[in-house]
Amino acid sequence: MPPPPARPPGRTARVSRCLSFSACHRLHSKSLSDEENLKLFGKCNNPNGHGHNYKVVVTVRGEIDPTSGMVINLTDLKEYMQEAIMEPLDHKNLDKDVAYFADVVSTTENVAVYIWENLQKRLPARTLYKVKVYETDQNIVVYKGEETTPEK
Numbered sequence: 479m480p481p482p483p484a485r486p487p488g489r490t491a492r493v494s495r496c497l498s499f500s501a502c503h504r505l506h507s508k509s510l511s512d513e514e515n516l517k518l519f520g521k522c523n524n525p526n527g528h529g530h531n532y533k534v535v536v537t538v539r540g541e542i543d544p545t546s547g548m549v550i551n552l553t554d555l556k557e558y559m560q561e562a563i564m565e566p567l568d569h570k571n572l573d574k575d576v577a578y579f580a581d582v583v584s585t586t587e588n589v590a591v592y593i594w595e596n597l598q599k600r601l602p603a604r605t606l607y608k609v610k611v612y613e614t615d616q617n618i619v620v621y622k623g624e625e626t627t628p629e630k
């Protein structure tokens with residue numbers, strides 16, 4: 479009996495979806511005095527906070543399934559992003575409404591890490607590739623997990 483034909487090599491692709499959410503926050507570290515906070519964070523330490531219309535781009539990487547033609551069904555990704563980003567963060571005061579930020583400064587870096595951790599719980603293992611957060615059009619953070627291998 480001849481061996482079955484060799485399977486063609488899998489093709490890998492990256493799939494992205496974006497959304498935006500609105501939230502307010504104050505940059506303030508519990509490890510610093512009021513004076514130190516003001517010096518470090520300036521206007522962003524305003525006691526009554528300030529707001530942003532954040533934009534988030536989530537990228538998932540994986541093999542294109544030969545049957546579905548998909549890396550991930552974007553309808554599923556949309557649902558995961560709704561649960562992991564919109565529900566906890568949209569129209570919230572990040573520091574007061576989101577327990578994670580009670581002791582973690584709500585910088586865009588930490589917002590990206592929060593989103594990464596929340597999404598990773600929902601996605602198939604090792605498929606989350608990149609979380610990019612635009613705090614403003616000018617202020618942008620990329621988080622790709624704790625990278626142990628060179629960038630692919």
Ligand SMILES: Nc1nc2c(c(=O)[nH]1)N=C([C@H](O)[C@H](O)COP(=O)(O)OP(=O)(O)OP(=O)(O)O)CN2
Pocket residue numbers: 505522528584585586587613614615616617
């Ligand atoms: N490393 C980081 N630095 C700062 C962050 C951050 O998340 N990570 N965040 C802020 C503030 O939240 C602030 O809202 C940003 O202020 P600013 O730079 O002034 O933002 P704009 O782009 O809107 O200001 P322009 O003056 O229009 O350029 C500060 N630092």
Ligand SMILES: [Zn+2]
Pocket residue numbers: 503522528529530
């Ligand atoms: Zn801000």
